[in-house]
Amino acid sequence: MIKMSKYVISFGGNALGIDPKTQKKRLEDAVQAFIPLIQAGHDIVFVHGNGPQVGMIHLAFEESFSSPAIPLSEAGAMSQGYIGYHFQNSLQNALIKANLHRPVTTLISQVIVDINDPAMSEPTKPIGAFYDLKEAETLEKEKQYTMMEDAGRGYRRVVSSPKPQDLVEKDSLLTLLNAHHLVITGGGGGIPVVLTDDGYQGIEAVIDKDFASAKIAEIIEADALIILTDIDYVYLDYLSPNRKKLTSINAKELAQLVKEDHFKAGSMLPKIEACLQFVNHSGKQAIIASLNNVNLAITEGLGTIINP
Numbered sequence: 169m170i171k172m173s174k175y176v177i178s179f180g181g182n183a184l185g186i187d188p189k190t191q192k193k194r195l196e197d198a199v200q201a202f203i204p205l206i207q208a209g210h211d212i213v214f215v216h217g218n219g220p221q222v223g224m225i226h227l228a229f230e231e232s233f234s235s236p237a238i239p240l241s242e243a244g245a246m247s248q249g250y251i252g253y254h255f256q257n258s259l260q261n262a263l264i265k266a267n268l269h270r271p272v273t274t275l276i277s278q279v280i281v282d283i284n285d286p287a288m289s290e291p292t293k294p295i296g297a298f299y300d301l302k303e304a305e306t307l308e309k310e311k312q313y314t315m316m317e318d319a320g321r322g323y324r325r326v327v328s329s330p331k332p333q334d335l336v337e338k339d340s341l342l343t344l345l346n347a348h349h350l351v352i353t354g355g356g357g358g359i360p361v362v363l364t365d366d367g368y369q370g371i372e373a374v375i376d377k378d379f380a381s382a383k384i385a386e387i388i389e390a391d392a393l394i395i396l397t398d399i400d401y402v403y404l405d406y407l408s409p410n411r412k413k414l415t416s417i418n419a420k421e422l423a424q425l426v427k428e429d430h431f432k433a434g435s436m437l438p439k440i441e442a443c444l445q446f447v448n449h450s451g452k453q454a455i456i457a458s459l460n461n462v463n464l465a466i467t468e469g470l471g472t473i474i475n476p
């Protein structure tokens with residue numbers, strides 16, 4: 169008998185391209201890989217990133233209406249709708265083709281953060297497009313953005329990225345999962361809110377979807393956390409020509425490598441910290457793999473597997 173499992177599958181905004189046509193195509197391709205898992209009856213929560221998209225939406229408003237710029241929480245909410253629409257549409261169409269009947273729901277999601285999180289005053293989360301050094305300096309001057317080099321790929325705007333504490337819509341998520349909905353939630357890490365005397369209020373930040381995925385995996389008591397990105401493995405000495413892939417590692421060894429500063433903040437480090445958090449909390453496995461290899465990642469463990 170096949171054991172039914174619960175998975176959180178999360179993938180990066182960078183893997184979705186920067187225009188609607190590319191995004192739709194990438195999602196149509198990606199969901200194919202999830203069909204066998206759905207066929208086997210597994211429950212899946214999908215989480216997606218929004219780094220490039222939230223930056224584009226924010227900038228588009230700023231350019232079109234000049235001031236005031238829309239808050240990042242509103243830009244994040246729009247990215248959940250924009251990406252969620254493509255995601256649910258692609259998934260529904262793939263289910264029809266495979267003659268499978270499962271409801272698909274995109275859940276707009278607010279994630280509670282702590283306004284006193286030290287990350288609020290130390291921007292680390294890259295959003296929007298990549299720029300060269302000169303363009304980056306102009307943006308710093310003209311728009312008062314903080315710009316930072318992003319893993320050898322160019323300069324990007326960075327914003328505050330506090331840690332997720334809880335999901336406001338968690339009861340809705342659990343109800344949907346109990347009814348075997350395929351749920352897309354926590355998009356872009358969730359809309360960041362703080363709990364005040366006046367209720368939940370959006371704040372100027374973008375949560376890393378890697379941490380939101382770990383939090384959601386914890387909430388639904390997932391059997392595995394699968395983080396898909398645009399690279400096949402986690403590497404040691406990533407930017408050197410002699411980089412070495414990590415195929416399988418236990419949480420303790422990986423935590424030691426983090427301590428030794430092997431991984432880049434804003435890109436690979438949040439994935440690794442999120443996996444460690446989930447593995448240590450649940451005693452289950454996490455995997456970091458390429459969206460292009462998702463089939464092999466799931467069936468054969470192609471990617472970096474993190475064991476308890």
Ligand code: ADP
Nearest residue numbers: 180181182217319397399402403406432435436
């Ligand atoms: P996502 O949108 O999937 O979250 P990110 O850009 O945040 O993608 O993170 C994935 C990127 O991290 C890779 O494309 C790569 O450029 C970068 N990276 C930084 N350090 C490493 C490393 N040690 N091993 C692999 N990739 C790394």
Ligand code: MG
Nearest residue numbers: 180217434435
């Ligand atoms: Mg990322």
